[in-house]
Amino acid sequence: MNLPNKLTLARILLVPVFMVFTSLTQYNTQGYQPVWYLAAGIVFALASFTDYLDGHLARKWHMITDFGKFADPLADKLLTTVAFLYMMRDGVCSPVVLAIILAREFAVSGLRMVAAGAKDGKVIAANMWGKVKTVLQMLSIIFYYFAAALAGPSDVGAVDLIGTVLCWLVAAVTAISGIKYLVDNRHFINTAK
Numbered sequence: 001m002n003l004p005n006k007l008t009l010a011r012i013l014l015v016p017v018f019m020v021f022t023s024l025t026q027y028n029t030q031g032y033q034p035v036w037y038l039a040a041g042i043v044f045a046l047a048s049f050t051d052y053l054d055g056h057l058a059r060k061w062h063m064i065t066d067f068g069k070f071a072d073p074l075a076d077k078l079l080t081t082v083a084f085l086y087m088m089r090d091g092v093c094s095p096v097v098l099a100i101i102l103a104r105e106f107a108v109s110g111l112r113m114v115a116a117g118a119k120d121g122k123v124i125a126a127n128m129w130g131k132v133k134t135v136l137q138m139l140s141i142i143f144y145y146f147a148a149a150l151a152g153p154s155d156v157g158a159v160d161l162i163g164t165v166l167c168w169l170v171a172a173v174t175a176i177s178g179i180k181y182l183v184d185n186r187h188f189i190n191t192a193k
Contacts, residue, residue, distance in 0.1 A: 007057070
């Protein structure tokens with residue numbers, strides 16, 4: 001297994017670590033503890049950096065593999081969906097936003113399975129809109145966790161408001177990227193048996 005694929009697997013393994021810290025933001029007996037938001041933000045930022053790094057190294061060293069094309073977007077989906085679930089728990093992300101994100105991810109994953117099962121067996125890599133969607137999702141999540149960690153009691157409302165606006169922006173870009181992905185690859189749907 002090459003280094004870019006190992007970085008992708010590391011990102012998947014960081015998801016439960018992120019979950020531990022985000023869970024601690026709610027389950028503490030001493031009231032609001034910004035240290036857990038900061039720890040969650042650091043883990044998420046580190047995991048997000050592996051997304052950039054594995055893609056960069058795979059292209060630079062010509063190590064692009066079918067496993068990487070499949071596992072990289074899966075790792076991104078796991079990481080960002082978990083983060084948005086916790087943001088929904090905190091009241092920052094609307095369930096509608098999360099539904100749009102999940103609908104897009106299920107539709108794109110389903111299309112990838114159809115393409116892989118086609119007679120010529122194609123692995124579909126992420127398109128530019130998918131990459132923009134992922135970067136926007138990751139930046140919005142990083143903003144929320146770091147801002148929540150650094151905000152004082154009087155700043156919490158502003159953090160929540162900006163976080164909510166970013167979530168709706170993410171929903172719009174996610175929907176556009178999903179529609180573009182389905183339109184660009186509709187020939188797999190039309191020829192599926």
